[in-house]
Amino acid sequence: MTCRRSRDEWHSYVKSSLSELEMQEMTIHLTGCSECREIVLDIRETLGFLAKNLVAPAPPIDMKISIMAAITPNKYRRKYPRYPVELKTWGLSMVAAGLILFVVNLSPLAANFNSTSSFGFTSQIGWILTQPFNSMGRAADAVLGKVENLYGIPTKIEQAIIKEDAR
């Protein structure tokens, strides 16, 4: 071996897997270097020789069926598809929960706002904020009262009367 390029990328050259510039440059080198030309010829001959003698046994007919029976087709079903959607839903839920908590925490303050006349505007906001909760409280009491009547459970007033009678 006398040529410094005799161990160059000749295998890549034979498969044309180099850049256009490298291919051109190596082709030019080949025209003036019999040693490298010999190497390229040898690689090409080996390719032809082995391809000619290639033994290619065919896979069994049932190979695909066996493989498909052995894998879990829905292995990736839940992991990947909804990931971005779920993330978005969770994010929105967290924001909504934060807003509700903020509103709930404001309602006790509303009572203080009511007591001082100097906070006219804020007390009005407080009243607005507490209004839905007060309504919900009254509605819940009404429903509870109906349920108690329905099942014959004495109301608080009735219980007080029963206690008075017992004395």
Next chain:
Amino acid sequence: MQDEELIRIILHGNGELYAEIVERYQSKLYRTAYHYTQNIEDARDLTQEIFIKAYNSLAGFKRGSSFSTWLYRIAVNHCIDWSRKKKPRQHEVDTVVDLYHKEGSPEDHFLRLESAAEIQGAVRSLPEIYSTVLLLYYFEDFTPREIADILDTSKRTVETRLFRGRKLLRESLQSRWDGGEGNDLPTQQGRVAQLR
């Protein structure tokens, strides 16, 4: 449909489409496995294991890279592990005969099989670092760059191994190479004349 697109759909929950991947690569992977096992039963088991392993590792496949290179990395590593652990069974020429395309007379066919077995045996008997690169370059048609990716090494190393491996193979098959039976290659003198 490209391999990468198929993989994307499979990772979105359509595992049934993996059959298409199996269809595309089963012949190549079976041939590679057979090179290591020299036995059709072991080659079948090995190929199935490779496909199952690849399916279960699909989430680790990086988009933008070549799927065939990724699959062959799993295959070659699996085959090398297998050959280190197990001793191959007796070569099954008689069983394999029916699996090949028959061309010419039965005598020609038998000679061809014999010749192929000898060449494959010569490739297999080389040190592993050479036999693997020769297999991937000459039989599976990968470029040195792709082989470097499969074996997680440099392209320069692959070129060097191919260079030395080819010389070793040529030495071990000298008689057949230099005009032996069933060989159409020119002799050394013929090649020199061709160069002039």
